[in-house]
Amino acid sequence: MRRRKLSREFKLEAVRLVNDRGVTVAQAARDLDLHENVLRKWIRELGADPQHAFPGHGQMKPEQLEIDRLRKEVAKLRAERDILKKAAAYFARETI
Numbered sequence: 001m002r003r004r005k006l007s008r009e010f011k012l013e014a015v016r017l018v019n020d021r022g023v024t025v026a027q028a029a030r031d032l033d034l035h036e037n038v039l040r041k042w043i044r045e046l047g048a049d050p051q052h053a054f055p056g057h058g059q060m061k062p063e064q065l066e067i068d069r070l071r072k073e074v075a076k077l078r079a080e081r082d083i084l085k086k087a088a089a090y091f092a093r094e095t096i
Contacts (some may be wrong), residue, residue: 011042012054015046017031018043025039
């Protein structure tokens with residue numbers, strides 16, 4: 001079974017169906033051929049961060065971009081630290 005890729009607009013409209021029109025989550029999920037838990041997750045995501053909810057494939061929230069940038073920086077700093085440790089050990093042996 002292939003995974004469906006649903007647009008941001010579809011997700012927003014599905015949440016509006018429940019929030020604005022008063023349709024139950026179960027009924028909306030049946031009508032849209034979704035699992036109830038998926039629709040409940042969309043409602044939570046939109047409630048938590050309406051502006052950045054459902055960023056789409058290949059796009060990340062600003063917080064996730066910052067986390068990725070920091071992870072890359074940490075990896076670079078660890079590599080530099082390891083090089084310096086090895087250099088210090090090498091020069092310490094040479095002077096003895």
